[in-house]
Amino acid sequence: MIIVKGGVTAAKGFLANGVKAGIKPSGRKDLALLYSEVPAVAAGAFTTNRCKASPVKISRMNLNGKTHQAIIVNSGNANCANGKQGDTDAVEMARCAADFLNLDKRMVLVASTGIIGVKLPVNKIVRAMPKLLAGLGRDKAPDFAETIMTTDTRKKEFVVKVRMGSSVVTIGGACKGVGMLHPEMKTVKHATMLAFISTDASISKKMLEDALDEAMRDSFNMVSVDGDMSTNDSCFIMANGLAGNKRISAKEGDYGKFTAALKFMASEMAKMLAADGEGATKLIEIEVKGAKTADDARRVARKISTSNLLKCAIFGMDPNWGRIVASAGSSGVEFNIDRMDVYIGPVKALSNGAIAAAFNREKVRKFLKGKNVNITVDLKSGKSSARAWTCDFSKEYVAINSEYST
């Protein structure tokens, strides 16, 4: 597996674009399209929030179809809590793209991100459609990545290439989302983070769904900025088969390789989201080891990643490891604190439930000055592990989120 530069158009046969449709009050780019030149199988994972945005409902429905060829996305408006009108507007957004692309409307998926409770200006989307399509190109991946941004400060793209037999499969993607970020997505059998992944792998729809599910569990579903689950979280993947690899149609052969590559690139994208979290100055990685089950490890890591107190402490470079202990203990997972070890970076803080003999506050404080903070919790009660990502909690987060809708 190798990492290369690029984004959603790195895989063969994918084109993209992003333009200004006038949805964002700032006047920035806000309408994007990802298009596969040939029909692709697609899978999606969506927020488990009870209040689902209209595009989530429509995309879930459309994913019942066999093949798909395009995803249309707007930023600046979540199209959520807009009642029946919202659903109508999401359908219209997909239909309009389908018309211009000469596709069945169910072959188009749709996503939105932005403010909740404001009617989607569909007329602006319709008007911008010719410009959006005219500019489609392989060189427009950066425009796509830029367009989907809301409070993000930078584009987020990632590409891996992996050899399968005599073919090389490419998986590329772009994502956004640095606030209202605590996705718990399920694939369509069942984030506002949005992720769009395109691959030229040849793979069945069923296997693509399973691979996405596996990859999601240890990547996007383990990132949190503020603990607030969105109504719009969506992760899409389209696979158009143009790499010419032997078709993956069962959990054997190259399925493992494909899933591992997908999980790796999704994890790297998840870290990008956390690192750019609203107001963030540091990326925090929490690794939980020695858990009885992988699910236990995920729950403890995830719980710690949502501790406001810990995130404030790390913002202040304060070696207050007690907050890690308190948070782990509130995860609902059973473990014995008297066996628990905690490390902040290279420094052991807790040893068998009490302060480590070698704990050195100054050493931790120095470590916490860096941009990347890793915390390790060893429960010493099993062999499972998991990682979660978050960012520190700064005054800037409060500033950003006390003025968002105004």
Place this chain on the structure above:
Amino acid sequence: MIIVKGGVTAAKGFLANGVKAGIKPSGRKDLALLYSEVPAVAAGAFTTNRCKASPVKISRMNLNGKTHQAIIVNSGNANCANGKQGDTDAVEMARCAADFLNLDKRMVLVASTGIIGVKLPVNKIVRAMPKLLAGLGRDKAPDFAETIMTTDTRKKEFVVKVRMGSSVVTIGGACKGVGMLHPEMKTVKHATMLAFISTDASISKKMLEDALDEAMRDSFNMVSVDGDMSTNDSCFIMANGLAGNKRISAKEGDYGKFTAALKFMASEMAKMLAADGEGATKLIEIEVKGAKTADDARRVARKISTSNLLKCAIFGMDPNWGRIVASAGSSGVEFNIDRMDVYIGPVKALSNGAIAAAFNREKVRKFLKGKNVNITVDLKSGKSSARAWTCDFSKEYVAINSEYST
């Protein structure tokens, strides 16, 4: 039921005190005692955190005894994550108070609050004991309330009187806790908030436990400042029978009256905690109505009360009601968003899942300038309701918690 001034010594036969023992680096009062002149029945509710502080373990154990007469409390040190030494120190703290008071050591309960992972300076507690006892008095309730404070900016006390037959029963209390505040306490059949309640009611230990359990569920367990559950949360109640009311020994007669009074005073204390939440500028009350069950109502209200995004919005007086919808939807409770109504203060924001026709941003903005913000969510799918309390999320919260241990 009437509300009167006072604190933990308002009920007959209770004495208290609070002194400086040198545990807090600030040099403020940090060692307090609540004492009943006659043996009392007692009940306690404690954190469900897997990592329990030593005083929680010792108090839970001691509550197996039939009667109790004293509670000793220190602030400035949580005595948590101190291994076996922590347990030994908590036992020693109780034993020392028992010796001075000439009580069996199991008749003394113990509580701690402050930093995690620092050894409790028991020698300082032993040295301060004579002074603590010498000063015990009915007039020292304010000293008690002041001593238990950590990042609290003001004392929290509340007293109600309720007539039972020809007797008047008094229930008084003090509490603290404005950060790491998201208690989920269970009574000893099973917060760092601490609450100490004293009453002269005559009531059996079993009924006292049940009453505390009922009261807790809708009061302290519905308050959250930051979503971080403490290792030390504890709520104690002692009932010494000196009011001379007909003994409450079953769920009949005055049991309901007593429980209602307890629930009322505990709710008022819970509101005091939220209003003084770290960095808080506003008290937020969230009422959820029309839920299928009381538990559903509590879960939705509680979830909304932990939304960082909503709390930031209210700090910024931003009428961003979409965040209420998103948060309610992530509670895990099933409801139909298309029937959901949301009010911010007197202004209807959401009506049947879409923006209310009469919604007026400026009106909401004006309302949000007040100190008290009430939010109502009507799920219109049942008859149950619940209330939760929190505070807004300010830059000051981050400032306080990025510098706590340093």
